[in-house]
Every structure is written in C-alpha cells, then in structure tokens.
Amino acid sequence: MSGAWASDIEPEYVPGYYGSYQDYDMSHTGDPRQDIEYERHYTTHSYIVPEVIKNFLIHFQKCINTKELAEIERSYDNGFNKLTERFFKNSAWPEADVVSPIVNHDKRFIILYKELYYRHVYARVSGGPSLAQRFESYYNYCALFNYILNAEGPVNLELPDQWLWDIIDEFIYQFQAFSIFRHKIANKTTEDEIELLKSNPKIWNVHSVLNVLHSLVEKSNINKQLEVYTSGGDPDSVAGEFGRNSLYKMLGYYSLVGLLRLHSLLGDYYQALKVLENIDFNKNSLYSKVPACQITKYYYVGFAYMMMRRYEDAIRTLSTILLYIQRTKTMFQNKTQLYDQISKMNDKMYTLLSICLVLYPMRIDESVHSHLREKYQDKMNRMQKGEKQEFETSFSFACPKFLSPVPPNYDSDGSVTMFKEPYQLQLLVFKEEVEQQILIPTIRSYLKLYTTMPISKLAAFMEMNEEELCTQLMCFKHKMKNLVWTKGPSCLEGEFQSASEVDFYIDKTMVHIADTKVARRYGDFFIRQFHKFDEIMRSLKSA
Amino acid sequence: MAEAMRATVATLLKGIDRYNPENLHTLERYVDMQASENTYDLEANLAILKLYQFNPSLYQPVPTALILLKALTNLPHSDFILCKCLIETSRLNEEPVSKVLRLANLLERASFQEFWAALEEDPDILIGIVGFEDSIRKFVCHVVASTYQTIRKEKLRQLLGNISDAHSSQWISKYGWTEMLDGYVFITNQEENIKTKNITEKISFDSVAAIMASGR
Numbered sequence: 120m121s122g123a124w125a126s127d128i129e130p131e132y133v134p135g136y137y138g139s140y141q142d143y144d145m146s147h148t149g150d151p152r153q154d155i156e157y158e159r160h161y162t163t164h165s166y167i168v169p170e171v172i173k174n175f176l177i178h179f180q181k182c183i184n185t186k187e188l189a190e191i192e193r194s195y196d197n198g199f200n201k202l203t204e205r206f207f208k209n210s211a212w213p214e215a216d217v218v219s220p221i222v223n224h225d226k227r228f229i230i231l232y233k234e235l236y237y238r239h240v241y242a243r244v245s246g247g248p249s250l251a252q253r254f255e256s257y258y259n260y261c262a263l264f265n266y267i268l269n270a271e272g273p274v275n276l277e278l279p280d281q282w283l284w285d286i287i288d289e290f291i292y293q294f295q296a297f298s299i300f301r302h303k304i305a306n307k308t309t310e311d312e313i314e315l316l317k318s319n320p321k322i323w324n325v326h327s328v329l330n331v332l333h334s335l336v337e338k339s340n341i342n343k344q345l346e347v348y349t350s351g352g353d354p355d356s357v358a359g360e361f362g363r364n365s366l367y368k369m370l371g372y373y374s375l376v377g378l379l380r381l382h383s384l385l386g387d388y389y390q391a392l393k394v395l396e397n398i399d400f401n402k403n404s405l406y407s408k409v410p411a412c413q414i415t416k417y418y419y420v421g422f423a424y425m426m427m428r429r430y431e432d433a434i435r436t437l438s439t440i441l442l443y444i445q446r447t448k449t450m451f452q453n454k455t456q457l458y459d460q461i462s463k464m465n466d467k468m469y470t471l472l473s474i475c476l477v478l479y480p481m482r483i484d485e486s487v488h489s490h491l492r493e494k495y496q497d498k499m500n501r502m503q504k505g506e507k508q509e510f511e512t513s514f515s516f517a518c519p520k521f522l523s524p525v526p527p528n529y530d531s532d533g534s535v536t537m538f539k540e541p542y543q544l545q546l547l548v549f550k551e552e553v554e555q556q557i558l559i560p561t562i563r564s565y566l567k568l569y570t571t572m573p574i575s576k577l578a579a580f581m582e583m584n585e586e587e588l589c590t591q592l593m594c595f596k597h598k599m600k601n602l603v604w605t606k607g608p609s610c611l612e613g614e615f616q617s618a619s620e621v622d623f624y625i626d627k628t629m630v631h632i633a634d635t636k637v638a639r640r641y642g643d644f645f646i647r648q649f650h651k652f653d654e655i656m657r658s659l660k661s662a
Numbered sequence: 663m664a665e666a667m668r669a670t671v672a673t674l675l676k677g678i679d680r681y682n683p684e685n686l687h688t689l690e691r692y693v694d695m696q697a698s699e700n701t702y703d704l705e706a707n708l709a710i711l712k713l714y715q716f717n718p719s720l721y722q723p724v725p726t727a728l729i730l731l732k733a734l735t736n737l738p739h740s741d742f743i744l745c746k747c748l749i750e751t752s753r754l755n756e757e758p759v760s761k762v763l764r765l766a767n768l769l770e771r772a773s774f775q776e777f778w779a780a781l782e783e784d785p786d787i788l789i790g791i792v793g794f795e796d797s798i799r800k801f802v803c804h805v806v807a808s809t810y811q812t813i814r815k816e817k818l819r820q821l822l823g824n825i826s827d828a829h830s831s832q833w834i835s836k837y838g839w840t841e842m843l844d845g846y847v848f849i850t851n852q853e854e855n856i857k858t859k860n861i862t863e864k865i866s867f868d869s870v871a872a873i874m875a876s877g878r
Binding site: 326389393429525555570594625631642 | 677678705715811876
C-alpha cells in the first residue's frame with residue numbers, strides 16, 4: 120500500500136495489502152483437501168462460458184468504458200441479476216481468469232467484475248466463501264480503492280449511486296462476516312488455515328477498514344461539502360478536484376454512513392453519531408436517492424439514540440423511516456432481494472420502536488402506530504408488565520450484529536461463544552438500563568388514573584414505603600427527561616426535555632399529575648387518502 | 663493546563679490518527695489532568711477506551727475507572743453508558759471498575775442516600791478527583807428541581823449526602839430556591855410547566871399545498 124493518503128500514518132499501521140500476499144501461495148498448501156480445491160479451480164479454465172454471458176460481459180464492459188450511466192445501471196441492476204437467476208443460482212460466476220480474455224484483459228473491468236463475483240459468492244453460493252475467497256475478495260477491494268484513491272486526478276469512471284453504495288455496504292458486511300468467521304472457526308478448522316489467519320493479521324483488519332473509509336471521506340471533502348450544502352451554498356465551491364466528481368462525492372457520503380454503521384457495530388455510539396455531524400436529517404437531500412442507504416442510516420441512528428437513552432429522538436428517527444418505507448414499499452416489490460432486505464429491516468425497526476415506546480410512551484404518526492398496534496401489541500404488553508425476558512428477546516432480534524475488532528486467541532481452545540462477547544456486552548448495558556426503570560410503566564399506569572393523589576396512596580399501590588416511592592418517582596423523572604435534538608445538523612446536540620405522555624410533580628405530600636389528551640385526528644387521514652388516490656390515478660394513466 | 667491540553671488532544675484525535683496507540687500515554691495523562699483540575703472531555707476519554715478496545719493488551723483498569731467516575735460527574739447526560747459500551751464484559755467485573763459500576767447504578771436509580779453511604783464505605787476511590795461530590799450534588803439538584811414543588815429540607819439535606827444544615831442552605835440559595843418556615847423548601851412553581859396537555863390537530867400549509875398542486 121503506498122500513496123499519499125496512507126503516508127501520514129504510522130508505518131506500523133499501513134495495511135500490508137500486498138506485503139504478505141507473496142508468501143500466501145494457493146498452489147502449495149500441502150493440504151490435500153485444499154489441493155483438490157485448487158485442482159477444481161484449475162479445471163474451471165476449461166469451463167465454456169455460454170454465449171449469452173459472453174455477450175453480457177462485453178456489453179457491460181463497453182458501457183462502463185463509454186460511461187453510459189443508464190446502460191451501466193441496467194446491466195448492474197437487471198442484467199447481472201437475471202443471468203444469476205438463470206445460470207448461477209447457487210453457484211459462482213465464471214472465475215476472473217476465465218473472464219479476462221473475453222474482455223480483452225481489461226484490468227479495471229476485472230476488478231469491478233470480481234466485486235460482483237465475490238458479493239455473489241457471499242450471498243448465494245452454498246457453503247459460503249472459503250477462507251481463500253475471503254482473502255481474495257479483500258485484496259480485490261484494496262485494488263479497487265487503490266485505483267480510486269491513488270490516482271493523480273479523478274479516475275475516468277462513473278458508476279450508478281446504487282452500485283457505489285453497495286460497494287461500501289458490502290465492504291463493511293464482509294469485514295463483519297470475517298470478524299465473526301474467525302472467532303467461530305478457531306475450533307473447527309485445519310491447522311493450516313489457522314496458520315494462514317495468524318500470518319495475515321492485516322487482512323480484514325479493523326484499521327485497514329477504517330483507513331479506507333476515512334480516506335474516501337477525506338479525498339471527497341464531503342464534510343465541507345455538506346456543511347456548505349446545509350447552509351444553502353454550492354458544495355462545488357469547496358469540493359476540490361476530486362469532490363466535484365460524482366464518484367468521489369458519493370463514495371465519500373456513503374463512507375460516512377459506512378462509518379456510522381462500523382462504529383455502531385463496535386459499540387461506539389458517540390463516534391457513530393459524530394461522523395454524521397454535517398448531515399442534516401431533517402432535510403431531504405440530493406444525497407438520499409438510494410433507499411437502502413437511507414434505511415441503514417436511520418436504523419443505526421435510531422439504535423444509537425435508544426442506547427443513549429434519547430428515546431424521543433429514537434422514536435422520531437424510527438417513525439420517520441418506517442413511514443417512508445410504508446409509503447414507498449410498493450416500489451421495491453419486483454426487486455426480490457432488496458424487498459426482503461427492507462422487510463427485515465422494517466421488522467427490526469418496528470421492534471426497536473416498540474421497545475422505545477414502552478419505555479417512553481408518546482404520540483407518533485397514526486399509520487405507524489396502527490401497524491404497531493396490529494403486530495406488536497402483545498410484545499408491548501408483556502414489556503409493559505415488566506417481563507424482562509421480552510425486552511431481551513426483542514433486543515436480540517432487533518440489534519445489529521456487534522463485532523470484536525481484535526482477532527481471537529487462536530492458540531487457546533477458547534470457547535465457541537467468544538464471538539458473542541460484543542453482543543453480550545451491549546445486551547448487558549441495555550438490560551441494566553431496563554432494570555433501572557422497570558417499575559416506571561407500572562407507576563405511570565397508576566398516575567394515569569388520577570389528577571392528584573397522596574404519596575401514601577401511591578406507595579400502597581406499589582407496595583413499598585413512601586421513602587422508596589419518592590426514590591422511584593425521582594428515577595422516573597430522571598429517566599424521562601431526555602436530551603432531545605432541537606436544531607442544527609449535528610444529531611449529538613440537544614436540550615433536556617420531557618414529552619412523555621404522563622408527567623407529575625410532588626408538592627409536600629401530594630403528587631400532582633398532568634396527562635396528555637389527544638383529540639382525534641382527521642386531517643392526517645384525509646391527506647393520506649388524497650395521496651393514495653392520486654397515486655392510483657397516476658398509475659392508471661401511465662398503464 | 664488541562665484547558666491548554668484540550669486543543670492539543672483535539673488535533674491528536676483527527677481522522678485515522680485517533681486509533682494510534684502511541685497517543686495513549688498522552689491521553690491517559692490528560693485524564694489525570696481532568697481529574698485534578700476538574701475539567702471534562704468526553705471525546706478524549708472515549709478515544710482512550712476505543713484504543714483499549716482495539717489493543718486489549720494495553721488495557722489499564724485505573725484510568726478506566728477514572729474515566730467512568732468522570733462520566734458520572736456529567737450526569738444527567740448518558741456519558742456513562744457510552745463509556746460502558748466500550749469496555750469488555752469481563753473487565754467490568756474487576757475492581758476498581760466494578761465499584762464504579764455499583765455507584766453508577768445507584769445514581770441512575772436516584773437512590774441518592776444509598777449512593778452516599780456506599781461512597782462513605784470506600785472513600786479511596788475518589789482520590790485525586792477534584793469536585794466529584796459537588797458534581798453529583800448538582801445532578802441531585804437537577805433531579806429534585808424537576809420532581810418537587812416543595813421538599814422537606816431535612817430530606818434534601820440527606821439527598822445531598824448528609825451535609826450540614828448550613829451547607830444545604832448554600833445549595834438552596836445557589837439554585838434560587840426558598841426555605842420556608844414549615845421546614846419545607848420551595849423549589850419552583852411546577853404548575854406552570856407541568857400541566858395537562860391537549861393536543862389538537864394542526865394541518866401544515868405544505869401538506870395542503872401538495873394536495874392542491876396534485877389536483878390541478
């Protein structure tokens with residue numbers, strides 16, 4: 120790894136992308152099983168690529184080289200997936216060295232091809248990627264990012280936003296998968312593989328991954344661009360040579376979302392929100408065209424807020440995106456993979472929302488609320504009653520797959536559950552928080568029944584003495600007074616507020632209660648029906 | 663001195679250099695400074711915990727406990743949770759970190775009297791932290807101010823850590839509360855802030871405008 124972007128880093132850190140590659144030679148493993156595998160790889164050279172695939176690849180290459188964005192998008196989105204369904208449902212696409220002669224040994228195309236190739240191996244090929252494939256895919260990402268980052272001027276390449284997002288998303292996904300994989304295999308793999316893992320500590324190393332994302336952010340000047348954009352200026356004025364180029368600009372933006380995700384996976388919620396400092400959440404922007412990116416962004420922000428006990432912000436964030444999904448879902452129906460992915464995220468976010476609303480009841484959008492009532496009422500009731508198990512089940516279903524940034528100790532027989540450690544920690548923090556406020560929903564349900572009541576009476580209901588009750592009431596206040604975002608682009612900022620449904624204060628021996636009464640809403644309902652009707656009319660007209 | 667450090671440290675934490683373990687020594691010294699000069703820098707402290715997370719062999723329990731105690735001084739902010747999420751589960755059970763966790767749990771439950779009692783049993787844990795108790799008293803006052811319209815002075819005195827009558831009078835006047843003749847302290851008129859809300863529907867111009875536009 121060389122080049123300006125890495126030179127200011129301690130030498131020890133510079134990921135040895137190619138340094139250690141030399142001593143890793145696949146043909147001489149000495150392990151019979153691997154050698155057979157190698158043989159099989161070798162024989163694929165004689166695999167005859169069907170004409171239709173050949174034509175597709177040549178066309179794909181051509182439109183990338185002539186920068187026809189619409190055509191690239193069609194091949195990426197449609198062509199590749201259709202051919203996958205037809206020829207490679209559960210098997211890998213042809214190897215890069217088989218493809219290479221077809222496309223006239225176009226190195227750049229091969230890198231892009233391999234990006235798709237390995238992504239497909241991860242997603243669809245039964246048995247998943249082998250250790251070698253995980254390594255290869257990593258090297259291929261390095262090659263891609265080196266090509267983009269080490270160029271003297273912006274590279275002559277345009278890719279659709281969706282693809283650029285997928286690159287960042289997949290890069291982090293594969294890092295995540297590798298971190299879990301290396302913890303899981305410690306007991307059930309061959310010594311050679313462990314040797315291989317040990318001798319290549321820099322592959323899928325957390326520093327390397329962070330380095331790539333940070334470099335993309337810096338190269339694109341995306342933070343400055345967003346700052347200017349939010350204040351109404353022209354981002355191009357500060358973008359610089361690279362940042363003006365859409366490829367760099369979007370990769371920079373997606374890297375910010377990637378960092379949000381990566382920091383969250385490591386349990387660092389402060390940094391997670393901090394990297395979004397310049398992204399204005401309350402403004403629909405030209406950066407938000409890719410739905411999967413939007414959903415990722417809101418999910419991780421919502422989750423981070425929940426962990427930070429900023430329930431009101433979590434609820435606002437989650438219901439915004441859930442409403443968005445509800446309204447746009449039909450758009451994805453014919454894209455099976457995306458649709459499945461979005462549905463899964465949708466369920467996770469409803470679960471998070473239900474947790475937050477049990478802890479912090481407040482009014483939310485009517486249509487999100489009605490879905491919640493339909494599907495999650497039972498769970499919410501159980502949590503309300505103080506069933507800790509239900510909190511835990513919901514949390515483990517809805518939380519991200521946390522990971523450890525350090526490799527396991529391959530030498531100890533270590534327990535298999537090591538890879539669960541990061542999850543256990545986040546669960547512990549969450550459970551302790553819930554435990555501290557477990558009585559609040561019960562207290563709230565009594566308060567709701569009165570406008571004033573003596574402390575002694577409430578204490579009797581709660582079966583505790585008055586002293587203990589006052590402590591509980593103070594705890595109620597402490598937990599319900601959250602930092603709430605009010606203005607500005609940074610989602611870390613906020614003021615202490617309490618918008619929860621039931622509020623109260625103690626005057627001498629009496630508790631005075633203030634409830635929230637909500638009048639029925641009609642306008643909202645009609646507005647939605649108008650839009651629905653309008654959409655139907657439009658689709659009828661265009662049909 | 664800590665204030666001067668703040669700027670220096672901020673430059674250390676820029677970009678990828680934040681993960682450079684060579685900064686650890688400086689950062690750890692900076693935590694000591696925060697303790698002795700009663701300043702606070704969450705971001706720098708989180709950076710230390712992150713370096714421990716990335717380099718488990720460099721983990722140091724004493725600075726970790728110090729960071730956690732400093733996080734408590736910033737209650738009601740949830741800094742403590744942010745810190746806790748970065749410390750390995752097994753480390754949380756080791757002293758002195760486990761002791762701080764116990765204290766935090768009491769504060770988060772608003773069990774202030776128990777908190778002061780626990781602190782009294784183990785005063786050594788605070789050695790070197792200037793202004794810790796007063797920071798906690800500020801948090802107590804914050805919670806009291808949002809819960810009570812009137813509170814018995816005796817009760818308040820206990821919540822503030824069994825301080826002397828005169829000392830509690832100082833806190834009362836600091837927050838502009840009033841001591842009344844019947845032994846109660848008047849905090850503030852809560853009726854004005856905490857009252858039944860009636861939410862009626864408001865329809866924004868934008869949402870109607872969108873409909874009108876589509877009806878053209």
